[in-house]
Amino acid sequence: MIRFHNTLSGKVESFEPIEPGSVKLYTCGPTVYDFPHIGNWRAYVFEDLLKRFLIFSGYKVTHVMNLTDVDDKTIRGAGAKGLSLEEYTRPFIEAFDRERDILNILPANHYPRATEHIREMVEIIQILLDKTFAYRKDGSIYFAIAKFPAYGRLSKVNLEDLRPGSRGDADEYEKDSVHDFALWKAPKEGEPVWETEIGPGRPGWHVECSAMSSKYLGRTFDIHCGGVDNIFPHHENEIAQSEAANGVKFVNYWLHCHHLVVDGEKMAKSKGNFYTLADILAKGYDPYDVRYLLISTHYRKMLNFTFDALEQAKAARSRLGNFFGALKDVTRESDGIQDIRPLVEAARAGFVAGLEDDLNISESLASLFSLVKIIYPLVTQGAISRRQTQPVLEFFFSIDEVLAIKPSPVRSASGKITGFSSVEGKATAGEEQYADVEGRLESEIQKKIEARQKARSEKDFNLADEIREELLSQGILLEDTKDGVRWKKIIPPGT
Numbered sequence: 001m002i003r004f005h006n007t008l009s010g011k012v013e014s015f016e017p018i019e020p021g022s023v024k025l026y027t028c029g030p031t032v033y034d035f036p037h038i039g040n041w042r043a044y045v046f047e048d049l050l051k052r053f054l055i056f057s058g059y060k061v062t063h064v065m066n067l068t069d070v071d072d073k074t075i076r077g078a079g080a081k082g083l084s085l086e087e088y089t090r091p092f093i094e095a096f097d098r099e100r101d102i103l104n105i106l107p108a109n110h111y112p113r114a115t116e117h118i119r120e121m122v123e124i125i126q127i128l129l130d131k132t133f134a135y136r137k138d139g140s141i142y143f144a145i146a147k148f149p150a151y152g153r154l155s156k157v158n159l160e161d162l163r164p165g166s167r168g169d170a171d172e173y174e175k176d177s178v179h180d181f182a183l184w185k186a187p188k189e190g191e192p193v194w195e196t197e198i199g200p201g202r203p204g205w206h207v208e209c210s211a212m213s214s215k216y217l218g219r220t221f222d223i224h225c226g227g228v229d230n231i232f233p234h235h236e237n238e239i240a241q242s243e244a245a246n247g248v249k250f251v252n253y254w255l256h257c258h259h260l261v262v263d264g265e266k267m268a269k270s271k272g273n274f275y276t277l278a279d280i281l282a283k284g285y286d287p288y289d290v291r292y293l294l295i296s297t298h299y300r301k302m303l304n305f306t307f308d309a310l311e312q313a314k315a316a317r318s319r320l321g322n323f324f325g326a327l328k329d330v331t332r333e334s335d336g337i338q339d340i341r342p343l344v345e346a347a348r349a350g351f352v353a354g355l356e357d358d359l360n361i362s363e364s365l366a367s368l369f370s371l372v373k374i375i376y377p378l379v380t381q382g383a384i385s386r387r388q389t390q391p392v393l394e395f396f397f398s399i400d401e402v403l404a405i406k407p408s409p410v411r412s413a414s415g416k417i418t419g420f421s422s423v424e425g426k427a428t429a430g431e432e433q434y435a436d437v438e439g440r441l442e443s444e445i446q447k448k449i450e451a452r453q454k455a456r457s458e459k460d461f462n463l464a465d466e467i468r469e470e471l472l473s474q475g476i477l478l479e480d481t482k483d484g485v486r487w488k489k490i491i492p493p494g495t
């Protein structure tokens, strides 16, 4: 049974979708006025882990993510460049799509854009006006939170604190209450205007998620995600709008992921600790290592991004990759004495149990690595057969449907991972690269072996031993046989 921490109840609850076997999921998407930073990607990667695990568990997932292409920031950006909203936001939407694919995030079923759903927003606002949850003021339309007693249930904000007059600056607001929020904004010089049944203007930000989620997922759906910074006011406002308009519960499970900080500090361009995905990849990191880092901290914990942590993620992923590669290299035909299957089944059970427990990824990864720890030495000692590696490889493949980190057995001399090959042995672009790197490495090894032979013939046994040790440290074992020197790859346990 899958359990999630529901922000609404503040408790871990058993997950039961409305319709058995299928899950309707809404995740707040990017405001496309800039390139997403790694804090944004943390949230999207968490949502991808959630979605992939639901699919892995047998659910059909319908996923909607909105693209906010009209708000203060996009309008300001477009205005500054003299572009239309469409022209201004297009490169950021393209970048979002590209980077999503680079991070191996499954695309949503729908990416509705705010500017293409004005009619749906106007419909909700009209209903809210009719039901007197909304009021007009100076050409704008606001939601009256005092009319919605459940306001604050998600974020646990105290409505008393939000009453007019509770803040000194209340007079600066044209609304009835400081926290009443705009559903529709009156036309302003230099801003796009839509002529609609409720008057001219443009939508507020919050209403788009209410309008688009109900259009694609229905009035009540299963899971809504976002970052913790979305809880108040954005998600609180979504609940107010949707439940006031529709008269039914909006969302059953709210999952929020914690912030990402860099070197223990809030990311800010002014501090020089602000990173986009492109910034990190430009430093030579593999996107799958970035993904591994982003998923390997539990989503409800703050993630401290550091380059040390990224190096550790890289090392952990390399270890999985090397193990995977060693499994594929097994050639022994006769079965070893060890029965591998119970170990794999235990690892699978642990992996699933971890994720079922509110996506406890640490527990899942621990199960995975403990399997590696037991089987790796058996593989390097040649103690299991090729046939016996099959359940392990299959396990690797099935869980990588969830982790999506493509553990790669391939490393070039610089340590950069260059490819991934599938268990069926299908050639991929990565594999072709791999062949290159492998070829280069082999000629390097061959040169070292020749240097060692030369040293031995000159009776420089110290140098010969040094070369042998050097190769060993790279996982290359030399064997002196009657037919000459042979070498084989070994991957020392613990690497």
Ligand SMILES: [Zn+2]
Binding pocket: 027, 028, 029, 209, 234
């Ligand atoms: Zn939203």
